[in-house]
Amino acid sequence: MIYCAESRSLALVEVRAGTDDVDRLFGEKWVLVPADIPADCIEKPARVPDDWRQFPHSTATQAFGAEWVQTRRSVALRVPSVVVPGEFNYLLNPAHPQFARVKVGKPEPFSFDPRLA
Numbered sequence: 052m053i054y055c056a057e058s059r060s061l062a063l064v065e066v067r068a069g070t071d072d073v074d075r076l077f078g079e080k081w082v083l084v085p086a087d088i089p090a091d092c093i094e095k096p097a098r099v100p101d102d103w104r105q106f107p108h109s110t111a112t113q114a115f116g117a118e119w120v121q122t123r124r125s126v127a128l129r130v131p132s133v134v135v136p137g138e139f140n141y142l143l144n145p146a147h148p149q150f151a152r153v154k155v156g157k158p159e160p161f162s163f164d165p166r167l168a
Contacts, residue, residue, distance in 0.1 A: 053143040076163040085156035094125035
């Protein structure tokens with residue numbers, strides 16, 4: 052599974068929220084990789100598990116994602132961001148038969164602002 056954010060700013064916040072090692076943000080070379088996902092390849096579930104914002108992640112949330120991957124229902128699954136309510140992340144399933152429809156762009160260098168330390 053490939054984990055994506057709907058915007059550069061959400062990707063930044065998701066990465067920052069997911070690391071306790073601030074030195075890693077500045078000690079490694081980072082890139083952003085744009086992707087264009089056709090709308091008909093995106094599943095937008097009507098509901099997610101009630102405890103989707105729980106940390107650490109609940110088994111219900113993990114089962115929700117695992118079931119989606121295993122059934123190969125869609126190329127992409129739109130899920131709400133835990134870190135920024137109202138925004139969305141996308142899970143991509145490279146094992147899906149139509150994954151080639153996702154247009155992946157060229158990696159672009161990215162660096163974190165030092166104020167995020």
